[in-house]
Amino acid sequence: MRLDELLDELQVRIDAVRGTRDRVHSLLEAVVSVGRELDLAQVLRRIVEAAALLVDAEYGALGVIGPDGRTLSQFLTVGLTEEAIAEIGPLPAGHGLLGEVIHHPEPLRLTDLGAHSSSYGFPPHHPPMRTFLGVPIRVREEVFGNLYLTDKRGGVDFDPEDETVISTLSVAAGVAIDNARLYEGAQRQQRWLKANAEITESLLSGSSRPAVLELIARRAQEITGARIADISMPVPAADGLFVEFAAGPDSRTRQGLVVPVAGTLSGAAHRTGQPVTAVLAPDDDRYPDDAQTQGWLGPAVAVPLGTAGGDSRGVLLLARPAGEPVFGETELEPLVAFAGQAAIALELAERRRDAEQIALLEERDRIARDLHDLAIQRLFATGMTLQSAARLVEHEGAAERVSRAVDDLDETIKIIRSTIFGLRTKDRESGPGLRARAARAVGDAATALGHPPRLSMEGLLDTDVPSEIADHVMAALGELLSNAARHAGATRVAVALKAEPGEIVLTVSDNGRGIPAQGRRSGLRNLDDRAQGLGGTFTVDTPDGGGSRLVWRAPLPTGG
Structure with missing residues (x-):
């Protein structure tokens, strides 16, 4: 009997070792799978899927902490269907129990999450959850976000081994996120440089101002993944901004709008000369009069079109759909540089237009001088000669014809003088469109x-x-x-x-x-x-x- 007990104990330990081996293999596979991706969105999705699989959790989520360090700007889930997510409503912002891991970035393991002091229940249509495991993800000593896992299958609690496995995965996740961000930043920087070169080339090739504005908005929209991209210009003698170009849904509704400077996102950027961001543009109390942002929009940024320390020549407004990442510091720096380059491009376009206008006026003035100094004088001299000749003509019909020719020359001189006057007053008469x-x-x-x-x-x-x-x-x-x-x-x-x-x-x-x-x-x-x-x-x-x-x-x- 003692031998049977020893054999049973040995078998249990062998099974435990095998289980540990299999779990280590699964963890290694998860680390390799997460580290293989370079697209940040795919990396985040792989992390939360791997975490739920490693600890056999029914539900998993990854919350990305926003720029304020207190709320969640992005929330990815595993275990919930699209229909269930739609019924639950807005994604959590990081309050309650989720905020506990944000404010205290340490692993948190609970047997009953409803019993925790920070928990205040679930919204309607949310599935019931009991067990909980939360672990922070750090990127270069900075807390990037948190992994949330609930309801271990089989009705058992998360144990210390589960916590160790997820903590180990979070370290690998931090490295993978850092790599993906660096790669994404390098790719984005390359795209910004290419866009700047394209705008410069467009200017040098003689593109019109509307074409340049459209190119600026389109490229900024593509690179940032924005849903809308509007360019607004200040209205002379009025405290407002005129939306000169709009891209994205409802662009025809927004284009041509005159929005006030006070109480709008674009107005704040134009007034301060600094980029202004909003986590959720339609719900931002700072901009109650903003008619450019709609209810389905989410994070937004308004960047002044101007060089550092200079006056704003206009504003570039970008907005992403609700639920998309907010515009962070890593995105703002190249965006501000792009806006400065765009402002220079617009100024060059205006200077070139002014130079063309000056050249046109000079050409008009030259034509007017030539008409006056050459054509009119010669016509006048010809008329005087004909008048003198008319006195010598004895035939009455011929004299009448010469007299009519002189009258025609006088009329021609009047027409040319009128043309000269028109050339010189054209610029004064042609005001704004x-x-x-x-x-x-x-x-x-x-x-x-x-x-x-x-x-x-x-x-x-x-x-x-x-x-x-x-x-x-x-x-x-x-x-x-x-x-x-x-x-x-x-x-x-x-x-x-x-x-x-x-x-x-x-x-x-x-x-x-x-x-x-x-x-x-x-x-x-x-x-x-x-x-x-x-x-x-x-x-x-x-x-x-x-x-x-x-x-x-x-x-x-x-x-x-």
């Missing part, structure tokens, strides 16, 4: 309204709309904004200006008290007369939700 004039008018109206109107513009407003029609459009816009400020009592005003084939349409809508039936309508009559004088129309509607909607239309010339 309709798009810039409309943006300035809407920005100026913010003071009278008490809030910035929403502005959207579509079509070739600066090329397809003749100057005389543009003047009528600006007069109509000014009258409509003035009426909204004086009579509507609205808290929201929207302006839409659209150049369509053969027609320009100006729409101003608000949520105010509407157009009174017996009120003074002299201003509206003037708008109607102005539209009819151009062959257009002016209509006043009351939307279903109240307020007013005023539409002013005028035809545009078509053809070459």
Whole structure:
């Protein structure tokens, strides 16, 4: 019997050794699997999957600590289906028991997590959990995040060996994360350098300003993985920013917006000249008036387009979907450098445009001098010669013909002088385009309204709309904004200006008290007369939700 007992004990120890061997092999395989990846997102996913497998946990999660060091900016789970995650709702931010491991970065093992003092229950639709094991992950002595494991299969508790295994995995995970971050940083830096070179090449090849702006926004969107990328420029003589280019979903809605400097993410970056970040842009109380960020957006950053210590020439706004990583310091540094390079590119484009304008004016002046000094003088001399010759012609018909030729020469001289005057006054008569004039008018109206109107513009407003029609459009816009400020009592005003084939349409809508039936309508009559004088129309509607909607239309010339 004693021999049987010794054999049984030996078998138990052999099984234990085999179990330890198998676990060590599994741990080594997990370490190799985690270290093999270079993509940071894949590394994080491999870590949490390997951890749950090593300790036979039903549920696992990896929480990445945000820049503030107190909350979670990213949360990856294992064991929950997509449907279950959607039913639970927003991912945890790192409060309660999860925050306990953040504030005290040491392994934490519990038999019943609900009994811990930091636990305050689960949200609705969350599966019940009992046992718990939390271990921090350090990267170069800095706590990167935490591994959370719950419900060891078989209904048993996590033991000290499980804690040792996960702690060992966390060390390897820290090295793998560090390698992935270094690789990702090197790749990102290479992409930024390539983008800068592409922008410079685009400028040297003579690309237009809109094309350069689009290139800046697109490349920043691609490199950072942003969902939206907007470039806003300051509105002259107004405390607002005009969204000159927008990329991503709802770009047509955002492009043309005039957002205030106060109470917006872009405005804060423009005012301070420093990058400004938000962990969850739509819920950030610092920016209550930000119309560029939507409810489905998450982390965002606004970077001023300017050199270090210089004034902001505009703002680049980037936003990722909800649940994506926040913009950290490692991303901000190359992004700020890229924005500075973009600002230089825009300045070079403006300087080149100014140089081209100066060259054009000089060429006009030269042509005017040549016409005056050469053509007019020679024509005048020819006319004097013909007048003298006419006195010597005895034939009445021939003398009449010479006299008519002299009159034609005088008329030609007048036309050339008029052309010279036109050449020299062209620059004074050509002011800013309709798009810039409309943006300035809407920005100026913010003071009278008490809030910035929403502005959207579509079509070739600066090329397809003749100057005389543009003047009528600006007069109509000014009258409509003035009426909204004086009579509507609205808290929201929207302006839409659209150049369509053969027609320009100006729409101003608000949520105010509407157009009174017996009120003074002299201003509206003037708008109607102005539209009819151009062959257009002016209509006043009351939307279903109240307020007013005023539409002013005028035809545009078509053809070459």
